[in-house]
Amino acid sequence: MGSACEEVANLVIRQQPCVALTGAGISAESGIPAFRSKGGLWEKFDPTVYASIEMFRKDPSKYWSIRGEFIRNYDAYQPNAGHTALAELEAMGLLRHVITQNIDGLHRKAGSRSVTEIHGSLREIFCVRCGKEYRAPRIPEGMPPLCECGGVLKPNTVLFGESLPPQAMETAWQESGACRVMLVIGTSAVVQPAASLPHVAKEHGAAVVEVNIERAFSSSDHFLEGKAGTVLPELLSEIRKLA
Ligand code: NAD
Secondary structure: OOOHHHHHHHHHHHOOOEEEEEOHHHHHHHOOOOOOOOOOHHHHOOHHHHOEHHHHHHOHHHHHHHHHHHHHOHHHOOOOHHHHHHHHHHHOOOOOEEEEOOOOOHHHHHOOOOEEEOOEEEEEEEEOOOOOEEEOOEOOOOOOOEOOOOOEEEEEEOOEOOOOOHHHHHHHHHHHHHOOEEEEEOOOOOOOOHHHHHHHHHHOOOEEEEEEOOOOOOOOOEEEEOOHHHHHHHHHHHHHHHO
């Protein structure tokens, strides 16, 4: 009997296509804390006040007061070994797609090409009045930052109460229904509809492998316990030995 990691490596090689669903946990080792974890953002700030579309329309400076620093430091955050391992798996032809709930752009920065950001991206900022686009971190000063036309700027991310981009969700459902292995990495699997995607994969006969520091998805078929930045490079090296 091999190790759990070896078993999953065999699965990824033999049972293609494989897709990954990632959440805030994969970026934790890049210095971006998960919101729902202990000490995370939502413990200090009520998301319904600071990150809902309703409140954004009433007082956008609340949102910018907790997100502005992050957005202005956008380029300072770098992918970690977990993001890089997924990009390498894709380059080897063993990972067809990454569906991410993250808005930090780190999968693309690591070299992943086939990525769907179902909650949007902090990189793209647009004016809610004239539609002019800006790119983080190059955004005007001010609280909230304003466009040259005077309109409020909003990152192209999904706030609480907003619908998810339909094209991105369509791709996410399709990839989840068509894969034969899904790697569920660093997500608490509570935010819908992302939390349904591993169930869609399972219903269509895929094996679900969870990578997390603690088990969050009770119906996974395999659980690789540990930090994504450690477990994913280990899995990659196991795959390289066997492939
Ligand atoms: P979450 O905060 O609900 O859960 C994070 C999960 O990651 C937990 O299960 C935790 O045990 C696990 N985890 C923590 N550190 C880990 C590590 N080093 N390796 C592996 N797993 C680790 O996150 P979520 O499920 O993605 O949902 C939160 C929502 O907040 C999402 O919608 C996402 O868009 C947003 N968010 C994004 C970012 C980002 O873009 N980096 C950061 C925080 C929150």
